[in-house]
Amino acid sequence: MTKVLIATDKPFAPVAVQGIRKVVEDAGFELALLEGYTSQDDFIKAVADADAVIVRSDKTDKPVIDAGSNLKIIVRAGAGYDNIDLGAASAKGVCVMNTPGQNSNAVAELAAGLMVYYVRNFYNGKSGTELMGKTLGIHAYGYVGKNVARIAKGFGMEIYAFDPFIPREVIEKDGIKWVGSAEELYSKCNFISLHIPANSQTKLSINHSLISLMPAPACLVNTARAEVINESDLLRIFEERKDFAYLSDVEPTNKADFESKYKGRYFFTPKKMGAQTEEANINAGIAAARQITGFIKNGDRTFQVNK
Numbered sequence: 231m232t233k234v235l236i237a238t239d240k241p242f243a244p245v246a247v248q249g250i251r252k253v254v255e256d257a258g259f260e261l262a263l264l265e266g267y268t269s270q271d272d273f274i275k276a277v278a279d280a281d282a283v284i285v286r287s288d289k290t291d292k293p294v295i296d297a298g299s300n301l302k303i304i305v306r307a308g309a310g311y312d313n314i315d316l317g318a319a320s321a322k323g324v325c326v327m328n329t330p331g332q333n334s335n336a337v338a339e340l341a342a343g344l345m346v347y348y349v350r351n352f353y354n355g356k357s358g359t360e361l362m363g364k365t366l367g368i369h370a371y372g373y374v375g376k377n378v379a380r381i382a383k384g385f386g387m388e389i390y391a392f393d394p395f396i397p398r399e400v401i402e403k404d405g406i407k408w409v410g411s412a413e414e415l416y417s418k419c420n421f422i423s424l425h426i427p428a429n430s431q432t433k434l435s436i437n438h439s440l441i442s443l444m445p446a447p448a449c450l451v452n453t454a455r456a457e458v459i460n461e462s463d464l465l466r467i468f469e470e471r472k473d474f475a476y477l478s479d480v481e482p483t484n485k486a487d488f489e490s491k492y493k494g495r496y497f498f499t500p501k502k503m504g505a506q507t508e509e510a511n512i513n514a515g516i517a518a519a520r521q522i523t524g525f526i527k528n529g530d531r532t533f534q535v536n537k
Contacts, residue, residue: 232281233260327533369391
């Protein structure tokens with residue numbers, strides 16, 4: 231019998247697991263759970279007889295992939311898939327997919343919430359400011375970026391977007407102001423919401439030369455990946471400009487420097503929270519299960535991300 235493994239150190243909500251189980255068992259497959267594990271060895275042991283694996287942010291590296299002697303497909307329940315070794319999977323003929331769009335509203339609501347939390351001085355009782363009338367730049371206008379724009383319209387923000395892969399007419403049709411470069415976006419906006427993936431082109435790309443273009447007061451919101459930020463450059467901006475703030479859904483490696491010097495100008499979630507809603511769990515988990523059954527039964531590779 232085809233065995234589907236859910237391997238999640240941050241478990242899905244129980245209702246999501248129930249939905250995944252129904253899809254898997256209705257297809258005639260077996261479901262196995264590895265939840266809240268603490269060692270990569272546990273993952274390696276669990277994958278040994280699995281035909282398919284559903285992960286979240288779990289590190290799915292070459293030792294894990296090589297250990298899956300029956301492994302045919304890995305699905306990342308979410309958009310980013312930099313936690314999966316695509317090269318190792320391709321070398322073994324394992325299909326890797328993501329579930330784009332399933333977590334997008336949850337991440338967008340978090341980005342909006344971070345901005346509100348910041349402009350109201352983290353609800354410390356002191357007078358703050360409003361988002362209405364402020365300029366927001368959306369860096370990457372994919373599923374999450376579109377939802378951020380939708381929410382920001384409700385606040386009455388002036389919204390710009392840059393995405394080299396999205397046609398200008400698509401952005402403008404949504405009532406968003408298109409710009410032709412990241413530099414132009416950053417030079418126009420007090421708030422920047424980051425939604426770029428972490429890859430060889432984007433890692434460390436959010437650097438001093440880019441963020442220094444932002445007009446005062448400036449706030450960078452990162453619900454994407456830590457790897458896209460040049461952290462030493464970010465600290466340099468904090469030293470140079472007292473108006474600069476950074477809100478992130480992932481703690482930087484130099485968190486201690488922010489804590490010791492820049493209180494009131496930053497906020498970091500204790501762990502990645504963008505997709506941590508019941509609805510996003512359900513959407514992404516069930517989408518992953520359906521993609522696995524579609525692949526195994528019908529060879530459907532619609533959301534494949536490796537070659």
